[in-house]
Amino acid sequence: xxxxxxxxxxxxxxxxxxxRIALAEKGVSYELQAEDIFGGKSDLLLTSNPIYEKVPVxxxxxxxxxxxxxIVYYIDETWSTQGPQLLPACSYGRAxxxxxxxxxxxxxxxxxxxxxxxxxxxLELAKKEFIDILKKLDGAxxxxxxxxxxxxxxxxxxxxxxxxxxxxxxxYGGFTIEEESPKxxxxxxxxxxxxxxxxxxxxxxQVCELVGTIRKMHGLE
Amino acid sequence: MSDEVILLxxxxxxxxxxxRIALAEKGVEYEYREEDLGNKSPFLxxxxxxxxxxxxxxxxxxxxxxxxLILEYIDEVWKDNKSPPLLPSDAYHRAxxxxxxxxxxxxxxxxxxxxxTRKxxxQEAAKKEFIDALKLLExxxxxxxxxxxxxxxxxxxxxVxxxxxxxxxxxxxxxxxxxxxxxxxxxxxxxxxxxxxAKSLADPIKVYEFTLMLKKKYGLE
Numbered sequence: 120x121x122x123x124x125x126x127x128x129x130x131x132x133x134x135x136x137x138x139r140i141a142l143a144e145k146g147v148s149y150e151l152q153a154e155d156i157f158g159g160k161s162d163l164l165l166t167s168n169p170i171y172e173k174v175p176v177x178x179x180x181x182x183x184x185x186x187x188x189x190i191v192y193y194i195d196e197t198w199s200t201q202g203p204q205l206l207p208a209c210s211y212g213r214a215x216x217x218x219x220x221x222x223x224x225x226x227x228x229x230x231x232x233x234x235x236x237x238x239x240x241x242l243e244l245a246k247k248e249f250i251d252i253l254k255k256l257d258g259a260x261x262x263x264x265x266x267x268x269x270x271x272x273x274x275x276x277x278x279x280x281x282x283x284x285x286x287x288x289x290x291y292g293g294f295t296i297e298e299e300s301p302k303x304x305x306x307x308x309x310x311x312x313x314x315x316x317x318x319x320x321x322x323x324x325q326v327c328e329l330v331g332t333i334r335k336m337h338g339l340e
Numbered sequence: 341m342s343d344e345v346i347l348l349x350x351x352x353x354x355x356x357x358x359x360r361i362a363l364a365e366k367g368v369e370y371e372y373r374e375e376d377l378g379n380k381s382p383f384l385x386x387x388x389x390x391x392x393x394x395x396x397x398x399x400x401x402x403x404x405x406x407x408x409l410i411l412e413y414i415d416e417v418w419k420d421n422k423s424p425p426l427l428p429s430d431a432y433h434r435a436x437x438x439x440x441x442x443x444x445x446x447x448x449x450x451x452x453x454x455x456x457t458r459k460x461x462x463q464e465a466a467k468k469e470f471i472d473a474l475k476l477l478e479x480x481x482x483x484x485x486x487x488x489x490x491x492x493x494x495x496x497x498x499x500v501x502x503x504x505x506x507x508x509x510x511x512x513x514x515x516x517x518x519x520x521x522x523x524x525x526x527x528x529x530x531x532x533x534x535x536x537x538a539k540s541l542a543d544p545i546k547v548y549e550f551t552l553m554l555k556k557k558y559g560l561e
Contacts, residue, residue, distance in 0.1 A: 196434065
């Protein structure tokens with residue numbers, strides 16, 4: 120099988136970053152197609168993700184897989200004998216991992232958006248909510264080096280990608296991750312030393328500038 | 341080893357119904373415990389401290405939360421049982437099934453809820469979007485007997501639970517779902533011929549009465 124893999128991508132998308140990291144973990148070669156999500160999405164993007172019209176989209180031998188968490192499951196299952204196993208081996212461990220993945224997906228990015236989009240009371244509420252979320256994630260990590268236990272795994276991929284936007288949340292929210300959860304800050308540093316993360320994560324400073332641009336577009340500064 | 345399986349649930353919950361169907365498909369014996377959402381049991385709060393919601397499946401003391409994740413767990417753990425797997429066997433079709441199940445939860449639930457809780461223009465807008473969402477699912481069904489293809493599967497379980505709420509949506513919204521989506525209603529009736537579905541779905545009249553009770557309680561009349 121030829122295994123033609125293409126990723127419809129946007130450099131600043133933390134969701135696309137998840138896919139880049141997962142593909143790097145598995146050592147899968149792929150073609151990156153950068154999408155201009157503000158200027159004009161490609162026909163390929165619009166036809167392969169007609170319902171949401173968003174990146175990332177993974178095209179494997181022409182077949183589209185959408186929604187980043189879904190894509191990471193797909194990568195782990197399809198290239199199961201390549202690279203590390205991202206999901207735990209046992210059913211209960213997998214159920215726990217999926218639960219926290221779902222929690223992360225429901226809460227982290229949207230609450231973060233409310234921080235950099237918000238003002239006054241809204242901003243304070245969003246900040247409080249985000250810190251609450253951090254505390255829950257801190258608890259879920261426990262004393263482990265990674266969410267995957269001894270090894271970098273599925274949840275680590277999902278969350279470290281989103282952490283590329285944390286600097287922006289800190290800037291507009293007026294708090295630091297280090298202060299609110301030194302454990303998560305340490306975990307972030309540990310993960311960022313991994314080759315797949317170095318390769319796949321957008322630069323936090325550049326993301327901050329991107330957020331500044333988006334704020335201007337929304338008339339927020 | 342004898343499995344201890346407990347399900348914390350609420351009769352009219354479409355999320356709970358999904359789990360009931362899956363357990364019935366696998367022939368798993370379990371203890372059903374009805375929760376009072378106005379007065380949640382300490383056990384529920386202990387088993388689902390993050391969301392405090394039903395359904396929760398407790399397998400030998402280990403809690404699994406979020407209905408779609410419970411379906412995956414049930415399918416993995418009781419995979420040697422007499423019935424075929426719920427999830428497709430290949431990764432691509434699994435990704436597609438998960439995508440659509442996520443779509444059901446993102447769209448159908450929220451739009452349905454807006455349908456029975458709002459009035460006037462808001463309700464009309466929700467009704468239109470609701471029908472659009474069901475039509476997309478009808479498109480996904482195509483000419484197949486089930487969303488899972490030839491066999492009843494994960495996505496069928498995910499969506500058919502909502503069929504018990506169709507009557508309530510129709511009464512509150514003053515429209516007929518069958519008129520707009522005849523193929524989907526035909527699919528639902530086909531699923532209802534399965535014993536696991538027929539015995540797990542709540543009585544639509546009771547569901548409608550449940551919505552009336554909630555509307556009164558929250559002053560939504």
